[in-house]
Amino acid sequence: MERIKTDVCIIGAGSGGLSIAAGASQMGASVVLLEGHKMGGDCLNYGCVPSKALIAAGKLAYAMSHTGDLGVKAVKADVDFAAAKDHVRKVIETIEPVDSQERFEGFGVNVIREFGKFISQTEVQAGDTIIQARRFIVATGSGPFVPPILGLEDVDVYTNENIFDLRDRPKHLIIVGGGPIGMEMAQAHLRLGSKVTVIEGAKAMGKDDPEMAAIVLDKLRAEGVEIIEEAQATKISGSKGAKGKVTVHTPKGDFTGSHLLMAVGRKVNVENLDLDRADVKWGRGGVEVGADLRSVSNKKVYAVGDAAGGLQFTHVAGYHAGVVIRSMLFGLPSKQRTDHIPWATYTDPELAQVGLTEAQAKEKFGGNVEVVRFPYHENDRAIAEGKTTGLIKVMVVKGKPIGASIVGAMAGELIGMWAMAIANKMKMSAIAETVLPYPTVSEINKRAAGAYFTPRLFESPMIKRVVGLVQRWLP
Numbered sequence: 001m002e003r004i005k006t007d008v009c010i011i012g013a014g015s016g017g018l019s020i021a022a023g024a025s026q027m028g029a030s031v032v033l034l035e036g037h038k039m040g041g042d043c044l045n046y047g048c049v050p051s052k053a054l055i056a057a058g059k060l061a062y063a064m065s066h067t068g069d070l071g072v073k074a075v076k077a078d079v080d081f082a083a084a085k086d087h088v089r090k091v092i093e094t095i096e097p098v099d100s101q102e103r104f105e106g107f108g109v110n111v112i113r114e115f116g117k118f119i120s121q122t123e124v125q126a127g128d129t130i131i132q133a134r135r136f137i138v139a140t141g142s143g144p145f146v147p148p149i150l151g152l153e154d155v156d157v158y159t160n161e162n163i164f165d166l167r168d169r170p171k172h173l174i175i176v177g178g179g180p181i182g183m184e185m186a187q188a189h190l191r192l193g194s195k196v197t198v199i200e201g202a203k204a205m206g207k208d209d210p211e212m213a214a215i216v217l218d219k220l221r222a223e224g225v226e227i228i229e230e231a232q233a234t235k236i237s238g239s240k241g242a243k244g245k246v247t248v249h250t251p252k253g254d255f256t257g258s259h260l261l262m263a264v265g266r267k268v269n270v271e272n273l274d275l276d277r278a279d280v281k282w283g284r285g286g287v288e289v290g291a292d293l294r295s296v297s298n299k300k301v302y303a304v305g306d307a308a309g310g311l312q313f314t315h316v317a318g319y320h321a322g323v324v325i326r327s328m329l330f331g332l333p334s335k336q337r338t339d340h341i342p343w344a345t346y347t348d349p350e351l352a353q354v355g356l357t358e359a360q361a362k363e364k365f366g367g368n369v370e371v372v373r374f375p376y377h378e379n380d381r382a383i384a385e386g387k388t389t390g391l392i393k394v395m396v397v398k399g400k401p402i403g404a405s406i407v408g409a410m411a412g413e414l415i416g417m418w419a420m421a422i423a424n425k426m427k428m429s430a431i432a433e434t435v436l437p438y439p440t441v442s443e444i445n446k447r448a449a450g451a452y453f454t455p456r457l458f459e460s461p462m463i464k465r466v467v468g469l470v471q472r473w474l475p
């Protein structure tokens with residue numbers, strides 16, 4: 001058994017673990033990084049990257065056959081499903097070097113390709129190596145949660161871990177779960193030529209503002225995705241193999257297709273870490289941490305990303321890395337915030353959120369919250385592009401945005417301005433006073449801010465009186 005002493009031992013080389021390894025090693029700490037499976041974790045191999053690559057292929061196919069009134073003749077896109085999967089693979093391969101073992105070894109990180117588990121409060125074992133560290137980071141991420149539904153073992157089950165390897169186009173893909181994974185995959189597969197049914201136990205896109213989610217769901221339904229809500233999957237039947245069939249039984253009826261994708265949420269990877277041996281409290285949601293991301297029961301141990309039990313996004317894992325580095329390397333007080341974290345679902349139209357939704361804002365601030373809105377169909381660039389479906393809503397308290405929801409083209413890009421405003425506690429005037437290039441869709445941000453000031457400026461008797469007075473005095 002080899003023994004290593006190090007400043008920092010990171011368990012998991014996904015978005016969170018890699019960010020800490022890069023930062024800590026380049027700032028002079030000795031770092032051991034453990035990865036039992038693929039460098040890059042979920043985001044690169046089974047999550048964000050392949051899903052967005054597949055969505056891009058679907059988007060192109062849809063654009064070719066839906067040219068609208070722009071004077072360009074629509075054609076039926078000739079989709080080669082296997083070639084679309086080649087594209088997915090190439091995108092992963094292009095990004096892969098950034099997360100590679102070689103790159104991190106170049107930073108001086110000791111990368112050990114083994115699963116690790118705690119053997120004491122200060123030691124982790126990975127294969128034949130025992131790592132004694134001053135600080136540990138649990139960055140083990142999450143995997144697909146597959147609930148024990150009766151009959152599931154009789155059919156081939158796809159999850160985000162194997163759906164991107166499927167090279168034959170599913171004739172009829174049944175997706176159980178109408179969250180972001182379900183909806184993104186539904187539209188991508190439909191546009192690449194599959195029939196798609198989504199079975200959702202509650203409301204599809206249920207974590208988002210219902211008004212905004214409805215705009216996405218209407219579009220998906222109009223394109224042909226069958227979405228059955230309030231239909232908990234209670235039983236599955238069917239057969240395995242190339243000619244296999246699957247039927248999902250729900251209180252709203254039985255739905256039969258050729259392939260089954262389970263997208264009903266995530267299971268955090270903490271069960272196999274022997275956390276109890278390190279006196280680290282944990283639960284099904286992840287490691288129990290405080291706002292400083294340190295274990296509530298063992299201050300030498302931090303958790304980041306999906307393993308920290310909060311929002312499950314790559315940019316959150318990256319943000320956690322900064323919080324931990326500040327505390328771990330410099331001994332400075334460092335706490336995470338969650339009020340400024342944005343997210344986006346990359347359906348078409350996209351749906352993006354930062355801060356509180358309208359309902360959350362009204363619950364928290366009651367009558368003190370003002371909601372300003374601006375529709376895409378009044379934005380000149382959106383009109384020119386024929387992309388007029390969409391809306392922005394901004395929730396404002398005492399002149400400051402506390403939440404923004406955007407549904408429409410490029411919503412994931414547009415939300416950035418509000419993420420910056422909320423992160424930096426900026427006022428609505430900061431957005432209103434920013435000059436944006438015309439004609440851009442980003443002007444909807446400025447127009448929403450304008451909508452906040454319009455009644456104050458144009459409907460105020462006081463302003464009218466002041467202007468009248470000044471005009472009489474000005475030469």
Ligand SMILES: Cc1cc2nc3c(=O)[nH]c(=O)nc-3n(C[C@H](O)[C@H](O)[C@H](O)COP(=O)(O)OP(=O)(O)OC[C@H]3O[C@@H](n4cnc5c(N)ncnc54)[C@H](O)[C@@H]3O)c2cc1C
Pocket residue numbers: 011012013014015016017034035036037038039040041042043044046047048049051114115116117139140141142160181269272273304305306307312313314315316317
């Ligand atoms: C289909 C899909 C699409 C997504 N799309 C987006 C998106 O568009 N935008 C977004 O922000 N987020 C998206 N996400 C979420 C995002 O992928 C995760 O939030 C992010 O990967 C979490 O990073 P992490 O570092 O916490 O964990 P991971 O990236 O999961 O990395 C954890 C790593 O730890 C390793 N590991 C586990 N246990 C051990 C152990 N005992 N020893 C050693 N190594 C171990 C694993 O093998 C893995 O490599 C998506 C997720 C899915 C599934």
Ligand SMILES: NC(=O)c1ccc[n+]([C@@H]2O[C@H](COP(=O)([O-])OP(=O)(O)OC[C@H]3O[C@@H](n4cnc5c(N)ncnc54)[C@H](O)[C@@H]3O)[C@@H](O)[C@H]2O)c1
Pocket residue numbers: 147176177178179180181182184199200201202203204205206207231232233234263264265266311312313343344345346
């Ligand atoms: N664009 C993005 O940023 C992006 C994309 C994909 C995933 N993600 C991340 O991954 C996480 C997981 O995504 P997800 O879509 O798997 O999970 P989710 O928890 O967001 O949604 C799962 C859905 O499945 C439903 N469900 C659960 N059991 C069911 C059953 N038996 N029958 C029918 N429906 C059932 C739930 O009601 C829920 O709506 C997300 O929360 C997000 O953090 C992010």
